[in-house]
Amino acid sequence: MKTMLIAAAVTLGLAAPTVAEAKVTRHELRQDVRDVHQERHDVKRALHSGNPARIKAEKRELREAKQELREDSREAVRQRRN
Numbered sequence: 901m902k903t904m905l906i907a908a909a910v911t912l913g914l915a916a917p918t919v920a921e922a923k924v925t926r927h928e929l930r931q932d933v934r935d936v937h938q939e940r941h942d943v944k945r946a947l948h949s950g951n952p953a954r955i956k957a958e959k960r961e962l963r964e965a966k967q968e969l970r971e972d973s974r975e976a977v978r979q980r981r982n
Contacts, residue, residue: 924976932969939965 939962946958 924972924979929969929972929976932965932972935965936962936969 939958943955943958943962946954949955
């Protein structure tokens, strides 16, 4: 019985921080939009430089920034529904 209570407490302790982090704020979404804008600018500069390695790296960063924005946008929509 004692070990079950300890296991339950540990499980709840580990789950609580993730629940608290799940909220997406407007500020986060605005920052994600700014990041995508900045990465687009960086890709344009890389294309202008003509360095293939830099172009590839900047495009990868742009994809990552867009993915982050998509994930946060979906989470914000889910939060509004609930």
